[in-house]
Amino acid sequence: MTTHITNIRMHAAFLAVAGALSLQACGGATAAPTTETGSTPTQFVNAETQIDAGRYLVKIGGCNDCHTPGYVEKLMMTGEAMPESDWLKGADIGFSGPWGVSYPSNLRLSFQNMDEAQFIEMARKGQGRPPMPWPSLQAMSDQDLSAIYAYVHSLGAAGDPAPAALSPGAAPDRPHIAFVPQAPAAQAAK
DSSP states (O other), X not given: OHHHHHHHHHHHHHHHHHXXXXXXXXXXXXXXXXXXXXXXXXXXOOOSSHHHHHHHHHHHTXXXXXXXXXXXXXXXXXXXXXXXXXXXXXXXXXXXXXXXXXXXXXXXXXXXTSOHHHHHHHHHHOOSOTTSOHHXXXXXXXXXXXXXXXXXXXXXXOSOOOOOOBOTXXXXXXXXXXXXXXXXXXXXXX
């Protein structure tokens, strides 16, 4: 039990920092940045295959930090990477804030139910709840988004759907990380 609580606390601390950084990036961008010619960015990742490029983007994009249960804890506790077969199955630890409570979706199931064009459209709109860093996806080229789609789709369906998001004011029935600014103790006592 103590190890489980310690793992949740470590995961919460890491995700709180990552979430705070991603919330900074959520400052209202609604479209992919454009180049001087007015088009979306060109592909920046070169890999042997589109799936390899997608795997790389998933890794550096931090997708596993939220969407792979236990990923951060395993890496921090053992220094070992989570097996790729366990990646992106969603999580039941939520993120609560003014938007309600959101849960990292099971990308492996989600990607089986949409085609590449639908994924790119979703990434461009970026209308999901925090702390998903939509501006990061919006800044990617269509080629890079296609590579992410190809990679995640290649993993195949696995796992269970994530819990449904909760509206503001609804009480979660499972662990969650609160994204609510806290005043320092000295200010709170005044």
